[in-house]
Amino acid sequence: MLNVLDMPKTVAATGRITKLLDQLMSGTPEIEAERAVLITESFKQTEHLPTILRRAKALEHILKHMTLVIRDEELVVGNLTLKPRGCQIFPEFSNKWLYSEFDTIAKRTGDVFTITSETVSKLKEQFSYWDGRTVQELATSFMTPETIEAMNADVFTVGNYYNNGVGHISVDYAKVLNVGFKGIIDEAEEAKRTADRSKPDFIKKEQFLNAVIVSAQAAIDFAKRFADLARSLAARMADSERRRELETISAICERVPAYPAASFHEAVQSFWFVQMIIQIESNGHSISPMRFDQYMYPFYQKDLAGGVIRHEQVQELLDCLWIKMNEVNKIRDEGSTKAFGGYPMFQNLIVGGQTEEGQDATNELSFACLEATAHVKMPQPSISIRVWNRSPEELLLKAAEVSRLGLGLPAYYNDEVIIPSLVSRSVSLADARDYGIIGCVEPQKGGKTEGWHDAAFFNLPKVMEITIGNGILNGKKIGLQTGEFASFTSIEKFMEAYAKQMEYFVSLLIQADNSVDYAHGERAPLPFLSSMVYDCIGRGKSLQEGGAFYNFTGPQGVGVANVADAMQAIKSVVFDQKKVTLAELKAALESNFGSSQPSASPDSSQSPLNSLSQEHIVELIKKLILEGSNISLDQLGSLVPRQAAAPTGNEGYLRELLIAAPKFGNDIDEVDEIARQVGLVYCREVQKYTNPRGGTFQPGLYPVSANVPMGAATGATADGRKAGEPLADGVSPVSGRDTNGPTAAANSVSKLDHHIASNGTLFNQKFHPSALNGPAGLSKLVSLLRGYFDQKGMHVQFNVISRETLLDAQRNPEKYKSLVVRVAGYSAHFTNLDRKLQDDIINRTEQNM
Template sequence: MKQILNIGPEETSPRIQNLIDGLYKALPAVESERALLITKSYKETEALPMVLRRAKALEYILENMTLVIRDSELIVGNLTTAPRSTQIFPEFSNKWLLDEFDSLAQRKGDVFTITDEVKNQLKECFTYWNGRTVNELATELMYDDTKTAMNHNVFTVGNYYFNGVGHISVDYERVLKNGFSGIIKDAENALANLDKGCPDSIEKTHFLNAVIITSKAAIRYSERFAALAEKMAAEERDMKRAQELRVIAANCRKVPANPAENFYEALQSFWFVQAIIQIESNGHSISPMRFDQYMYSYYKADIESLNLSKERAQELLDCLWVKFNDVNKVRDTGSTKGFGGYPMFQNLIVGGQDRAGMDATNELSIACLEATQHTKLPQPSISIRVWNGSPHELLIKAAETSRLGLGMPAYYNDEVIIPALVNRGLTLGDARDYGIIGCVEPQVGGKTEGWHDAAFFNLAKVLELVVYNGCLDGVRITPQTGEFTSFTSFGQILEAYQKQMQYCVRFLTNADNSVDMAHGQRAPLPFVSSMVDDCIGKGKSIQCGGAHYNFTGPQGVGVANVGDSLMCIKELVFDKKKYTLAQIKQAMEDNFGGTSMEAVDAEILKEVVRRLTEGGKSLSPDQIARLAELTSQGITAKKASGDYSSMLEDMENVPKFGNDIEEADDLARLSALVYCREVEKYRNVRGGQFQPGLYPVSANVPMGEQTGAMPDGRKAGEPLADGVSPVSGRDTNGPTAAANSVAHLDHMIVSNGTLFNQKFHPSALSGREGLEKLSALVRGFFDQKGMHVQYNVVGRETLVDAQNHPDQYKNLVVRVAGYSAHFIYLDKSLQDDIINRTEQIF
């Protein structure tokens, strides 16, 4: 067995603590510099093809943006002037921000400060973008039926609908080995070899020139940092810091223009790539992926040659870890409920197999886990690949990290993900080289445009459409599939669910393809594309099909809710005949004895939808109620027509998903498979395939707010189940039973990823025995072909106290969904969801 374990102290050095303190000394701010620069550039390039306009805009930004080298940092490259702040990207969308200027500093989660000067600057530049944004074009491309389904919360495509394309991992190794000078040569050679007689040579020429422009701009950006570091060194009185600044300057003169020759240069080159990607586009989930693989040769050579001590290498790595947390973005208020806690989803994964199928774990794998232990920050979102050949020491180190209560690492199963990717057309070598993007989405880095997190699809809404025969809120959404109360067999229920799924997934794919097409036309990304195969060879950006592998990955939410609902219908109506479908439907309409919203006239509701969804906003029940009050039409609370306590008790006693009960698990599996099999039928506009995922980020909370009562006794507005996890509180047979139920789902078909959350009290992981138990639980779950699992190790009492006394818990990091975040920055609805998750013990 490899001797890779290098357990160091879980301590934060003074330098690292100073860097962390600098990040969190003030609330993040909204800055206007990028918005002003890109607007000025666009006004001057209106006659050029779009890909060249994008290249020149990035060039102009990198040459004119304010550069900052923060106190004590050893890795440089800023996106904003103030730490942890955000630039604005008006080319994607901006009307929502205009509407929320005055509430950014007052909202419950993800607070940003914004000055009156910045507001006025942004208001002025936004006028240029009217009718020019990606969001507006995407909306125009969608079918009316699609927009109706989206406005009634069957699904949302908010990620790329309002923001730039993210969820990408480029070929970092290509830059480390060849520098951007090498990429420029590749583009120049491709230009020289173009057959100019081919009709597509014109577009290819524009794209390749755009690659050259952005690559040269990246080099000049680093040279600007070199000049700044030299200037600061000359003025620095502290000799040690002056020397550090001179080394920074030398690094920036060298990389990323040229190949890196040592570990420090490689780290700096990597960070320039990571930063510029997020200056070009504000799509999140820019994921380093297999960092321990492409960085290891530099680490190993420096350690073996004694050019670098392990302690110094760890300090540099820790500095980079802090730098990841300087990246931020502002989202609309609704999205902060689905992406709460300032998440950026920069997923970095260690361990697993190499392309030949051998174990790839090395010393840097362990050092990466130690960097997370030292910094105790939510970024990078560190993950671990596990297979039958993973060293036990790696799992123990991962469990040790989990025990800190950060919600990291997330654990991924090679034995499921590799064959799932091969099934989607990847070569075996590429599949073995997968990493994780964003939350839980597998792909091979540097070759893929996965369009992950393409939509949140509400499986529970599909079941609502079955109950209400294709209508929601009195509005026809889908064709009729039969009156719910007239069904005479459980098979008819399942048939209606499948038909409603077909209609809804068709709308979903139209929405995703419309957004995809809009990005290709209005916001190609030549810088990112320069580092993704086969874009230079094809002469196309990733938005136009340049990547080697092309997918679109929407994710279903509410698997357990639908499974539990089907189980209740089957047992209570058809097996035991204790209730009729009419009684179940009436109970849902009465919200099981709570209050429900009185239906309003369809024409009034259409007007509500129109006024609230200008610019593509989604509709919530609270918004409906508020606008109805303003228009004096009135939406009133409807009292229940009966006592449903006995029915709720009966529903509670029906077997539920999450307890290793085959019949209940079978129905949850079926509810997911109906969705997955429908999604994979479709193709995207880049020539690739749709692939399903089953994870919510944290959108299960706002999606629950938009979902009515369900046949399992869930009341309207309550959160949906978290990913493929059981409904909170219903997994009562222990952690192994819950894991067995989740493993019962077909994870092989869900190649866009699944998410399984478990929560343990810290006492469950105490001592070496606790680490061994967690390691065994992971192994057991993965042996049954579970895909992914992650753990919150924090007591309910701690979370409740943190909610009530946030000032005392500023450093509390928890697992929200496919990411970790500081607990006190989350919206209360997300905090409550985490608090209410089942607390397991061994």
């Protein structure tokens, strides 16, 4: 365990870091066409070759010809685009959506990009080659009509990998740092030499291994181009100090990543080349450094002990690297930006936890990484911390200090839940102890796993909506006929129907995911990425063909709390209290609690009462009774419009009853148990299936920020939520419904079965800054965290910012350009977010201690 005396002293950020940050944030992200032009050139020249070799040759062509930039003040070099935070285009995955959005990219309400007319012309020219050749088009051709229909009905979306590269992986960075790409080339050559040429699969293996060799050599040559550029700049540099820096950079790029890193600076630079080239090969996000403090520590320790480097220099190098990671960017279609708002790239870097032998793994770099986040105050890397019962209190207090800055960083993960959950998925104990986080909240063993996390967003309340409609949605049969809503005699019977609909729609989800999986394997195998994941070289297969040791697919359910609250409200209001009927409830939902005119029969649509308010209708009925009218109830019913059965308006009687029912997030066992069952219905169904790579499906319960667009596509729900409003965020309670304080909310969330949701669960809490004032505030946060984790919660993250600040940022965005908040499993600049996503963050329950 770390000795407190060994902890590095806190140092201030240098002036260099301020300059690099100003440079990074100097303008709006811009779309560039260079990569699209280069990959199209290469593919036109290699049509006679197997796909895997075409991909390797394409990467080689891009790295050989792309424009290089070394920016002022940089100590870690390597650019993805000409301009900071620029964005390249990857037409091989999909392109048609971009045709229709060229004119609107700069006018979006979130994730705005500029694009020149020249770039538009270049991209349109390249896109014509890819028509009929994209991953998306092939995936669509594999899907059944029922699957596409369910996607169009917003039951689920696989848009993440449907339109883009997969990403969501952590490679074996330590391998590159310790053997270099020369070592990887030697390994591939040896695998070719020892392969059994008599076996039919040798043909494919040889193609893959040749592709690995081409890709690895391309990475070496790419670094040497930066060595030449740095040397050239140094020769012309008048400033002697900067000249020495450029000469050092040149010498480092001559060595790494070709050879093993010999110093901490070389290790940082080698790491960045790996991170950058993975992005150039494929536009998948969530390329996660994971346990950076572990594989970088030997280089830190050696240099510090040998007097080669001071801690202040280590911190500055980390700060520089953190800034470089914020250069990584991508463009998504406008619909996807609603689910991934704020230019997120999800490069998750985690510190702390335990070793493969079960000892505490905290070291000095664990603290330095947290300090780097405090210095740069940027969304990337998405820093996280592993917690277990032997985590040093000093590390948790340091993490709490960073949380108090209001960045929504770090996120906290519970070893005591995640390690057993991975072991239950057949991950070895040693590998499970060595887990990190991919993207938002998804655990995996780095360097051995193709996890396909974020494989889909599945709308749980939409399935409930279809169940209430007996398989009908918007007048069209979309699901199974599981019984008329009014016919159910208990909440248990209704939940049985919901489970049958879930079974049907999950089967369609699996079909969609596997279609996309097959398409990536056929059209977009990635030899460079595969070369750094065990055991692709040994098996002679790319990741996309099943080369990884562990293979999973992880779709996530969204809206657990909405369904749980709705089930509880139906149980309480309809079956227990008998205050309304199921028929009345269905009518109220269809009318959006009176906010929109429901479809009505010809007779009721002409009712003279149709234009009256609820209060007027009640008064009219009283008057008829008082006057002794002999009007029958049937005759009165013919006059009263359908929505009169469920009083209308925001404060309508029926909606008030539903809202008043017990709610998830208040430590009420009855509703918390329903929430647990709702999660299990989805998770148990998902885990039944296998994927094309020889692995299994594992469920998760988190939304990124898809709870906002999915809510926009979902009708009113029986928890009192109106149509179009956001769904609950992750496994968090519905905003505003957790009224018993943060401990009660944490207690409720901990009662879910987090072990079965091994692809991750996400729990957001928001605190007013005053809650964390002083040392006592930090200690309270750590106590809350430990209490929640002791009850087997998997993950939690904190927004520490006031509602007033967020509202002011909406009104005056120019004053808050640097404001970073936690959105979902990631942080982003608040002013870059779509207005609806901003509102969702503002409306989350603000807790105090």
